[in-house]
Amino acid sequence: MILASASPARYKLLHDAGITAEKIVSGVDESVVQHTDPARTAGMLAALKAQAVAAQVTGPALVIGCDSVLAFDGEILGKPADAAEATRRWQKMRGRSGVLHTGHSVIDTATGRHALQGARTIVHFAQVSDAEIDAYVATGEPLHVAGAFTIDGRGGAFVERIEGDHGTVIGLSLPLLRKLLTSLGHDLTTLWS
Numbered sequence: 001m002i003l004a005s006a007s008p009a010r011y012k013l014l015h016d017a018g019i020t021a022e023k024i025v026s027g028v029d030e031s032v033v034q035h036t037d038p039a040r041t042a043g044m045l046a047a048l049k050a051q052a053v054a055a056q057v058t059g060p061a062l063v064i065g066c067d068s069v070l071a072f073d074g075e076i077l078g079k080p081a082d083a084a085e086a087t088r089r090w091q092k093m094r095g096r097s098g099v100l101h102t103g104h105s106v107i108d109t110a111t112g113r114h115a116l117q118g119a120r121t122i123v124h125f126a127q128v129s130d131a132e133i134d135a136y137v138a139t140g141e142p143l144h145v146a147g148a149f150t151i152d153g154r155g156g157a158f159v160e161r162i163e164g165d166h167g168t169v170i171g172l173s174l175p176l177l178r179k180l181l182t183s184l185g186h187d188l189t190t191l192w193s
């Protein structure tokens, strides 16, 4: 399996699930997709990433590309531009909920077949204080992640509950990956190392 992503979180999620993927960063410029629907935006970017990497691959491989965005207050939010934006977002997000959409695209380079599907998880944010927001932003963590929060890092303390698969929030849904691989005629368990 080739992971078309720079995300250490996605790589670790696969590795911990028994799948040691090769990482090839797609280099796709995410600004090329300007869609109003968050699921479509994440899906289109996931497909672009997988296609960009699959084009570089010679021989049989399963390439997976993912993209995550947070739909909140009618906006499609990726990574915050800077600390000020991360702070503003948290001041709006606290005590409310958003939907984390992650698009998944799997390409089987041996057959040319591909499967594309999105997953969504509702995230309920805690009523964090200004001091907690400042401390979180100061760690730098929210600057590197879609939605300006993590569920498995320091941000986990600020996520009250989720409705959906937690992997979708981190950036890759394993149950969805299983379904996509099955649709391409592959058994996920054969990828276990």
Ligand SMILES: Nc1nc2c(ncn2[C@H]2C[C@H](O)[C@@H](COP(=O)(O)OP(=O)(O)OP(=O)(O)O)O2)c(=O)[nH]1
Pocket: 004, 005, 006, 007, 008, 009, 010, 025, 026, 027, 030, 049, 066, 067, 068, 069, 144, 145, 146, 147, 149, 150, 151, 152, 153, 169, 170, 171
């Ligand atoms: N560890 C962790 N990372 C998260 C979480 N939520 C989002 N992220 C990270 C995963 C991805 O690195 C990033 C989502 O942005 P993208 O989907 O655009 O991926 P990224 O640009 O990082 O890498 P890529 O475009 O796939 O090469 O945010 C979380 O809850 N936990």
